[in-house]
Amino acid sequence: FTDSNTGWAVGHKGTILKTMDGGINWNAQTSGTTNYLLSVYFTDSNTGWAVGGYDDGNTTVNIILKTGDGGINWSSQISGTTNILTSVHFADSSTGWAVGDKGTILKTSNGGNDWIPQTSGTTNILWSVNFSDTVNGWTVGETGTILKTMDGGINWNAQTSGTTNYLFSVYFTNSNTGWAVGDYGTILMTSDGGLN
Numbered sequence: 001f002t003d004s005n006t007g008w009a010v011g012h013k014g015t016i017l018k019t020m021d022g023g024i025n026w027n028a029q030t031s032g033t034t035n036y037l038l039s040v041y042f043t044d045s046n047t048g049w050a051v052g053g054y055d056d057g058n059t060t061v062n063i064i065l066k067t068g069d070g071g072i073n074w075s076s077q078i079s080g081t082t083n084i085l086t087s088v089h090f091a092d093s094s095t096g097w098a099v100g101d102k103g104t105i106l107k108t109s110n111g112g113n114d115w116i117p118q119t120s121g122t123t124n125i126l127w128s129v130n131f132s133d134t135v136n137g138w139t140v141g142e143t144g145t146i147l148k149t150m151d152g153g154i155n156w157n158a159q160t161s162g163t164t165n166y167l168f169s170v171y172f173t174n175s176n177t178g179w180a181v182g183d184y185g186t187i188l189m190t191s192d193g194g195l196n
Contacts, residue, residue, distance in 0.1 A: 002045045008071060010037035010050050018071050029071040035063045039087040039128075041096070046070050049077075049112060051098050053084035060084060064098065066112050077112045086127050091134040097153060099126035099139050107153045118153045128180075132172040138194060140167035140180045148194050159194045 001007035009017045014031040031037065035052050042048035046068055053062035062085045064077040079085065083101040090096035098106045103120040120126065124142045131137035135152045139145075144161040161167065165183040172178030180188045190196060 002042050006045050008040045008042060008048065008050075010040045010052070012036060016040070016050060016071060016074070029074070031065060031074050032076075033063055033065065035061060037063070037065075038085070041088045041090055043090050043093045047093055047111075049088050049090065049096065049098075050074070051085035051088045051100070053100070055084060055101075060101075062100065064088070064112060064115070077115065079106060079115050080117065081106065081115075086125065087129045087139075089129045089131055089137075091131045091137075095134050095152075097129050097131065097137065097139075099129040099141075101125050103141075105129070105139065105153060105156065118156065120147060120156050121158065122147065127167065128169045130170045130172055130178070132175045132178075136172075136175040136193070138170050138172060138178065138180075140170040140182070142166045144182075146170070146180060146194060161188060163188070 005022045014033040016029040016031045017026040019026050037050045037052035040050040050065045065074040067074045083104040085098045085100040088098045103122040105118040105120045106115040124145045126139045126141040129139040137149050139147045144163040146159040146161045147156040149156050165186045167180045167182035170180045176193050
């Protein structure tokens, strides 16, 4: 959501839904793909990205879509990887990250025109990424993986989660306070940037 009324949801077979009344009504948008879409993020009411993909056992496909008109039109961007992408987050309209299978982390500094691989140091699936600003960010994934960067993703360092449960979502309100959630009702909170 970009405000209390306007938001998007994505899913199976290229589904993109938009609400303009706080979720009372959802209207389908044309994504132009039948790929699974796993994450969507908007920096304002016009500019947003959706990521996803699938693996049918023979072929692995991923997708990054961008819109500049609130989702009326979506166009593909080149990711530079064949791995499925599971989450996308932008700190501003230019700077964003996408994460996914096999420890994939991609960064763009130009609104997604170019996506540059970053070194995560893991081959675990990363399920979610979130940045509190353009330099401080976290990603979480399978077997309790939590990685943190304090330099915009140049370096990613493992943090101790205290769990081996899969973590599926992470969100920070500032550089210190954040939550991660996952399997078996796991909820983790930190108030010191992920040190504890």
